[in-house]
Amino acid sequence: MSTAITTVNTSDALADDDVLSDPATARRLMELALDYGSKLEGATAGEVLEWGAEHLRTPLAVTLSMQDTVLADLAEKHAPNADLIFLDTGYHFPETLEVADQVAERYSNRLLSIVPKRTRAEQDAEEGVDLYKTDPTRCCALRKVEPLAAVKRPYEGWVTGLKRVDAPTRANTPVLEIDKTGRIKLNPLAAWTDQDIEDYIAAHDLIVHPLTKQGFPSIGCATCTARVAEGADPRSGRWAGSEKTECGLHL
Ligand code: SF4
Incomplete structure (x- = not known):
């Protein structure tokens, strides 16, 4: 059983x-995607993770937002060598950091917490105070996109919790794709509904992020996540009041 989070600076x-x-790795991964892309549509989430563990020559990197811990639970069962990756932007809710601690305690997979190159104070000094207000796209680039790109370097494939029901922009999410870097990107929950997530959490007694029960169905940085009215679009609380809808990790 794991007990500590390993912090990695970008x-x-x-x-x-x-x-x-x-280039040989890039070719092999492309061939895998062509051979198995359609075959994995319809596979269970566990089967998708097992495929990744079997076919890639490095452990999988399983990204977790800590909004829920379904992927952590599935990874331990189906890809025990996978590393769990958490992007600690420095702006998370305290409750999110507590869930990360609980994940490290509960699951045997290594949990890596990747922090941006700059602290919040350093970013304020170099980019202007509260960049998340003045230029959230750049803030996400510095505190999410760049750290994820850095931490992915030793991995042939990574795993996301993207679901087609999350947003219209995610409606065509495949189970297996090649990302911009040429890596295999697995989205084992692509076909899951929100109810599927709830059912899995209940059936396996998973760690629950307390804010998901307090009006925050979609949780990102505390500075950019607002409470959502009952019945409203669950992601409408993310960067509320701006045109921004995605952090850029999946573009
Ligand atoms: S969600 Fe907000 S605070 Fe977090 S990295 Fe993006 S802009 Fe910055």
Whole structure:
């Protein structure tokens, strides 16, 4: 059983070799995607993770927002060598950090918490105070997109919790795709509904993020997540009042 979170700074992660710098690896991953993309549509989430664990030559990187812990539970059961990845932007709700601690305690997979190159104070000094208000796209780039790109370097494939029901922009999410870097990107929950998530949480007595029961059905950074009225679009509380709907991790 794991007991501690390993914190990794983005600058240190960038020092790792990028496995995709080998053209043979890029070709092999593309061939895998072509061979198995349609076959994995309809597979269970567990089967998708088992496929990744079997066919890739590195452990999987399973990204967790800590809004729920379904992927952590599935990873332990179906991809026990996978690493769990949490992007600690420095702006999370305290409750989100508590869920991360509980995940590290409960599951045997290693949990890596990747922090941006700059602290909040350093970012304020260099980019202007509260960049999330003045330029949230740049803030997400510095505190989410760049750290994820860095931490992915040693992995041939990564796993997301994207669901087609999350948003119209995610309606065509495939189970297996190749991302911009040439890595395999697995979305084992693509076909799941919100009810599927609730049922899995209940059936397996998972850790529950307390704010999901207090009007926050979609949880990101505390500075950019508002409470949502009952019946409203669950993601309407993310960057509320702006045109922004995605952090950029999946573009
Ligand atoms: S969600 Fe908000 S605070 Fe978090 S990284 Fe993006 S802009 Fe910055």
